Amino acid sequence: MADPLVVHADLELFLTAWYRAALAARPEPVCQGVVVSNREPGPNDPFPARLLVIRDDGGADTSVIGADRDVGLSVLAGTKENPQDANDLARIVHALRSQIPAVAPDNPVSAVLSSRGPFAVTESQPKARLYITMTLAVVGSLL
Numbered sequence: 001m002a003d004p005l006v007v008h009a010d011l012e013l014f015l016t017a018w019y020r021a022a023l024a025a026r027p028e029p030v031c032q033g034v035v036v037s038n039r040e041p042g043p044n045d046p047f048p049a050r051l052l053v054i055r056d057d058g059g060a061d062t063s064v065i066g067a068d069r070d071v072g073l074s075v076l077a078g079t080k081e082n083p084q085d086a087n088d089l090a091r092i093v094h095a096l097r098s099q100i101p102a103v104a105p106d107n108p109v110s111a112v113l114s115s116r117g118p119f120a121v122t123e124s125q126p127k128a129r130l131y132i133t134m135t136l137a138v139v140g141s142l143l
Contacts, residue, residue, distance in 0.1 A: 005142065115132065
């Protein structure tokens with residue numbers, strides 16, 4: 001008998017929706033109005049005051065149904081001269097990671113295997129940027 005056909009959820013789609021809801025539910029002012037996306041605005045697009053960009057960097061399949069996925073999170077807010085909003089938001093984004101795994105419909109994340117950050121990133125962007133990485137254990141669903 002052949003192995004079952006298993007597909008993994010669109011992790012960027014899941015995490016952007018999850019972080020939108022989680023941040024909107026937080027009482028801290030820095031969590032309000034955060035734009036959560038899987039890409040940064042283009043050079044001619046308006047840049048939001050607070051932005052969380054989530055990127056799925058892939059990873060190894062660990063079984064027929066499971067996989068480990070590396071995820072990068074960029075937090076952009078404030079300015080290089082005054083990065084407090086970016087620092088505060090990044091620390092909250094990082095803390096929220098513990099609430100991602102859940103036994104819930106359409107939640108593919110079973111565990112946070114590791115996380116690092118937030119780390120400041122030096123670049124030409126006028127906003128302050130902090131970067132977080134996570135490795136998530138995910139489960140697929142039958143096709």
